[in-house]
Amino acid sequence: MQSASPVELVWLRDDLRINDNPALFEGMKHGEAWALYILDTESAGIRELGGAAKWWLHHALKSMAAQLRELGVPLILRSGDPQKVFRKLQKEASISSVRWNRRYSPSEIAVDARIKEQMGESGIQAHSYCGFLLKEPWEIQTVGGTSYKVFTPFYNRLLEQNIRKPLPAPEAQSYPQGNLPASEDLASWQLLPHSPNWARGLEEAWEPGENAVYDRLELLIDSIITQYPKKRDRPDVDGTSALSPALRWGHLSPVVLWRELGRVASADPDKALGCYALRRQLAWREFCWHLLFHNPQMLEQNLRAEFDDYGWVEAGESKEADALIASWNRGETGYAMVDAGMKQLWQTGWMHNRVRMLVGSFLVKNLGVHWKVGEKWFWDTLVDADLASNSANWQWVAGSGADAAPFFRVFNPEVQGQKFDPQGVYRGRFAPLSCDPIVDLRESRQNALEAYEQMRQLHRSEQS
C-alpha cells in the first residue's frame, strides 16, 4: 500500500484548526499532506482526558475531519503509543516528513522528543512549530536570563515582543487518489458519554470546532469588548470572551486573537481598553505555560514548599472529608454562589472565571481540602481543561503558587454574590434550591488563617 510519492504527515494535537496552523500550512506547502491524530493511551505520564474534554474532542475531530476533507486532506485516526503508531505507519506508507505544533507539558515534551529521534533514525524529517502559544516559553526571559515567576514583569516583557503575523488557511490540494492507511473509527474511541448521557447541557452550550469560533469572535469584537473590563467579572451576564475552550483545543490561534485585538484597539478607541484587558487575560494563559515549562514539578507539588506542612485534607482520608468534597463537587454546600458555580460546571462544562476563584477559595480555605482535589475535579469536568492553567491557577488560589494570592485573602461567597450577582440571577439560574450550609464561613475562615499561621511558624523554625 505504498503511496506513489512520499507524503507530508501533519501530526495534529491541540491545534484543531486550519487557520494559522503552522504545521499544516508548511506540510501542505511541501507536497501531498495527510493529517494524523493519535489518541495517546499509553505514554508514561500523559494524563487521560477528563470526561468533558473527551466529549469535546469527539465533536472537534469530526468537525476538523470535515474541514480537512474540503482542503483535500485525509485525516487518519490512530490510538495507542505514538512510537508504535508511527512505526506502523512508516510501513504502510512512504513518509517524507512529519510536522507538528509543539506541546509543552513535561510528558508531552518527552513523547515528542522520542518521536523526533525515531524519525531521525528512519531518515524522515521532523519539523516542529510554535502554534499553541504567542511565544515559546524559553523566549521570554528576565534580564538575568532566568524564567519569570511574577506575572506583571512577564507581561511587560511579552508586550515588548513582536507577535508574528498569522498564516492564512492553506490552499486546497486534490484529495489523494490511491489507498490510504486505515483510520480507526472515531466512535470506537468511546469519547462520548453513554447511559446516562450527561452531555446534554454541553451540547446546548457549545459547538466544538473551528467553525463556531469566528461567530463568537465577531460578537466579542462587535459588542462584548466595549464592556469587557467591567462585565467580565459578572457571571450573571454574557460578558467574558468564552473563548477558553477554543484556545484549549487550538480552534483559535492565540496569535490570531492577539493581533485582532491589537487591530481593533487602534481602529476604535472605545474598544481599546477592552482589547487590552482581554490581551492581559490571554497573557495569563501564556504565563501559566511559561511557569509549567520551567517548573514541571508544579503539576504535583506546591511551588512554595512550606505549604507541604499546611495539613490540607486529601480525598479518601476520612468519611467526613469525602462528604465535604462530595458536597462541593455536587454544588450542595449551602452557599448559593458556590453551588451555582459547581452546577454550572456540571451542566455546561464551563464556569465563569470569578466563580472559579470563589469556589476554589471555598474548597481550599473554608473546607481545608487540598487544591489537588479541586484541580482533578476541574480536569474531569471542564471542556476547557488546560493542564498549565488548571494547576497554576489552583496553586494561585491556594496560595502555594509562585505568584499567588496572599493566603489571608479568603473569598466570602455571600459578599461575592452581592457584588457580582446583585440580583441573584446567576444563583437563581443554577442553584435555585438551597440546602443548609455545610460549614460556618466565619469559623472556617478563622481556622484557615490559624492553620496558615501555624504552618508559617513551623517553616520558620525549620529554617533556623
Add this chain to the structure above:
DNA sequence: TTTTGAGTTGTTCGA
C-alpha cells in the same frame, strides 16, 4: 552585590 519598588481578582474592622 546591594538596593529598591512592586506584587490579578479580598474581607473585616473600626473610625
Add this chain to the structure above:
DNA sequence: GTCGAACAACTCAAA
C-alpha cells in the same frame, strides 16, 4: 454608609 488600614512578611525583577 464610607473609607482606610490591617492582614505578613517575602520574593522577585531590575537598576
